[in-house]
Amino acid sequence: MIDKPVNHKAWFFVFPVFLLVAISAIIPLMTVVNYSVQDTFGNNQFFWAGTEWYEEILTSSRFHDALVRNLIFSGIILLIEIPLGIAIALSMPRKGIWVPVCLILMALPLLIPWNVVGTIWQVFGRADIGLLGRSLAAIGVEYNYATNWLDAWITIIIMDVWHWTSLVVLLCYSGLVAIPEPYYQAARIDGASKWKVFRYIQLPKMQRVLLIAVLLRFMDSFMIYTEPFVLTGGGPGNSTTFLSIDLVKMAIGQFDLGPAAAMSIIYFLIILLVSWVFYTAMTNFGIDAPEKEVN
Amino acid sequence: MAQITLDKLAHSYLAKPQNDADFALKQIDYVWEDGGAYALLGPSGCGKTTLLNIISGLLVPSKGHIRFDANDVTELSPENRNIAQVFQFPVIYDTMTVEENLAFPLVNRGVKRSEVNQRVNDMLVTLDLKDKAKRKARGLTADEKQKISLGRGLVRYDVNAILFDEPLTVIDPHMKWQLRTKLKQLHEQFGHTMIYVTHDQTEALTFADKVVVMYEGEVVQIGTPEELFDEPAHTFVGYFIGSPGMNILPGAVEQNTLRLADQSFELNKHYRSLSGKLEIGIRPEFVKVTDAAGAGSSGVKMQVNSVENIGRHKIVRGMVNGQAIDAVVDEDANVPADAFAVFDKSRFNVYEDSHLVRAES
Incomplete structure (x- = not known):
């Protein structure tokens, strides 16, 4: 090996970034880690608790229930928003005056803050004064998100679909318009049906944007907080108490900082794990297994 | 395989062309013999791609007719003309294997499974892709991909013509020679009518029996490479063919x-x-x-x-x-x-x- 000249000046350039990341991410995260392994009775006096809080969280049925709710919710959201987003993107015009019109209409829901979306639907769906609630009641459909858990779920899912399908649409649309014309011409010459054009040209070409769409929608829906909080505050009962709502109750409501910190870390690791699974599965889809070259 | 007749063909991209200058392709009358290898040669914007798209059916000409043998196909869509086309950039189906790519046009036309396998196998051998048959097509090199897009045309034995739109643009120089030789060889083997669009005179002169030189929407000369060299019909052909001109x-x-x-x-x-x-x-x-x-x-x-x-x-x-x-x-x-x-x-x-x-x- 040749001795490379060592120049420590580079650290001066790395240091500001390191400082920024430390303040913005590492120090807050470490505070959480710190809380998660200690116990306190106030007065700023802490005792070492080891993995006690982690064990408590991992074995508590309260955590399990919320986790299952989260997984089901994210599953439903992905199953609805991804196909719906693709379908809308496919039916959007590719040129002409309607392109900007469609794009702006699509972008509108994305500009509205979460709590406003929650409030809109909360009022819209109310059985006593809401337009939707009253209308449904008038045609004889019993709908009340405050008392019926299924109605609450449906309302939250509709809110999320209304709010975020546009994101999937815009991502898919950008993928679709990037496909060069010869692909479609070749497919026509090869006698491919519409379905096959979708299956073998459009879908593979959208793979990358779909990966981004799935990851964003998974992470976002797994962290859902504002909508159920505004709608019913996690009710009726515990039916819409997702992990984030439970976490806030535990940390701010009960002031159980230790268990709440442990839960945060677990919550974070689950999102990281599932995102990694999605990423690996989707980037490896349609690619050869690692080369087994035979000479 | 078919003879292709261009009957008083002309095309303008404008709805109501007023004069000659409005035509991207000025009137052309010509018969492409069955089994011939033709090159359309000319600088960018001379109308050669327009002519190719009219033959493949991606464009309907504003005037005149195009016939494959005795059938008027002027209004037919590409899928009904039974032609194959190789584009400037290799068009392959990313998620399919090499085999599946080659089988695709046959499967779409409802050819029997055993027949498909037989033909795909023959084609893999012809294209020297046998050892990559099970590989996904997206991992291949540009020249291999271009071979696949050519192969998708050749597996349909009965195509009327194979059209090439500057197919060697993205291929490395040393592979260009090999692919061109392969193309010549396939032409001799299968005898398809081949029409090759290019702005590269070397490609045109080595590939084609007859070269069609186009200039500003007009066919200025159709001839063998020798004729183009010895007796250019237009000063443009004189400049354009030969190095120096x-x-x-x-x-x-x-x-x-x-x-x-x-x-x-x-x-x-x-x-x-x-x-x-x-x-x-x-x-x-x-x-x-x-x-x-x-x-x-x-x-x-x-x-x-x-x-x-x-x-x-x-x-x-x-x-x-x-x-x-x-x-x-x-x-x-x-x-x-x-x-x-x-x-x-x-x-x-x-x-x-x-x-x-x-x-x-």
């Missing part, structure tokens, strides 16, 4: 006397009386550069500006009587300081308003 100089012709650069040449052929802008064309290959002794009485004084060595030949660039002129001489030829140009007088071409005039006898 033909020398085009102002001159005059009367009966059998040709005047060029203040020098008269007695020809053993006879021209009708000409009017309009007269030009004389002579290929650099037929201009000799010698000294005064070697030139004798037929030499014209030449001022040499530069000599470029291009391997087996040298290109001598200079001036004769105030006109730029190129000559191609042997690599070891001596270019004297006091140079004279000697023209091979049997190789003069006469152009009247840019169009070739043939001698009467």
Whole structure:
């Protein structure tokens, strides 16, 4: 090996970034880690608790229930928003005056803050004064998100679909318009049906944007907080108490900082794990297994 | 496989073309013989892709008809014309294996499974892709991908024609030769009518039996590579084909006397009386550069500006009587300081308003 000249000046350039990341991410995260392994009775006096809080969280049925709710919710959201987003993107015009019109209409829901979306639907769906609630009641459909858990779920899912399908649409649309014309011409010459054009040209070409769409929608829906909080505050009962709502109750409501910190870390690791699974599965889809070259 | 007839074909991208200039493709009447290898050659924007798209059915011409054998296909869509097309960039189905790519057009047409397997296998052997059959197509190199897109046309034995739209653009130079050779070989093996669009004269001249030279929406000459070299029908063809292009100089012709650069040449052929802008064309290959002794009485004084060595030949660039002129001489030829140009007088071409005039006898 040749001795490379060592120049420590580079650290001066790395240091500001390191400082920024430390303040913005590492120090807050470490505070959480710190809380998660200690116990306190106030007065700023802490005792070492080891993995006690982690064990408590991992074995508590309260955590399990919320986790299952989260997984089901994210599953439903992905199953609805991804196909719906693709379908809308496919039916959007590719040129002409309607392109900007469609794009702006699509972008509108994305500009509205979460709590406003929650409030809109909360009022819209109310059985006593809401337009939707009253209308449904008038045609004889019993709908009340405050008392019926299924109605609450449906309302939250509709809110999320209304709010975020546009994101999937815009991502898919950008993928679709990037496909060069010869692909479609070749497919026509090869006698491919519409379905096959979708299956073998459009879908593979959208793979990358779909990966981004799935990851964003998974992470976002797994962290859902504002909508159920505004709608019913996690009710009726515990039916819409997702992990984030439970976490806030535990940390701010009960002031159980230790268990709440442990839960945060677990919550974070689950999102990281599932995102990694999605990423690996989707980037490896349609690619050869690692080369087994035979000479 | 079919004979392709272009019957008074013309195309304009405007809805209501007013005059000749509005046409991207001016009227063309031609018959492409069954099993021929044709090249459409011309600079960018000359209308060659327009013509190709009309043949493939991606465009419907504004005027005229196109027939495959006796069938009028002017209004038919590409899928109903039974043609194959290879595009500038390799078009493959990313998620399919090489095999599945080749089988795709057959499966779509409902060919029997056993037949599909048989043909795909044959094609894999023909294209030297047998060992990559099970690989996903997206991992292949550009030239392999281009072979696959060609293969998707060839597996349908009965295609009327295979159209190529500058298919070697994205291929590495050393692979271009191999692919071109492969293409020639496949043409001999299958005998499909092949139409090859390019702006590269080497590709066109090596690939095609007949080259169609296009210029500003007009077909200016259709001929074998030899014809294009010896008797360019238009001064543009003279410039465009050959490296360097033909020398085009102002001159005059009367009966059998040709005047060029203040020098008269007695020809053993006879021209009708000409009017309009007269030009004389002579290929650099037929201009000799010698000294005064070697030139004798037929030499014209030449001022040499530069000599470029291009391997087996040298290109001598200079001036004769105030006109730029190129000559191609042997690599070891001596270019004297006091140079004279000697023209091979049997190789003069006469152009009247840019169009070739043939001698009467």
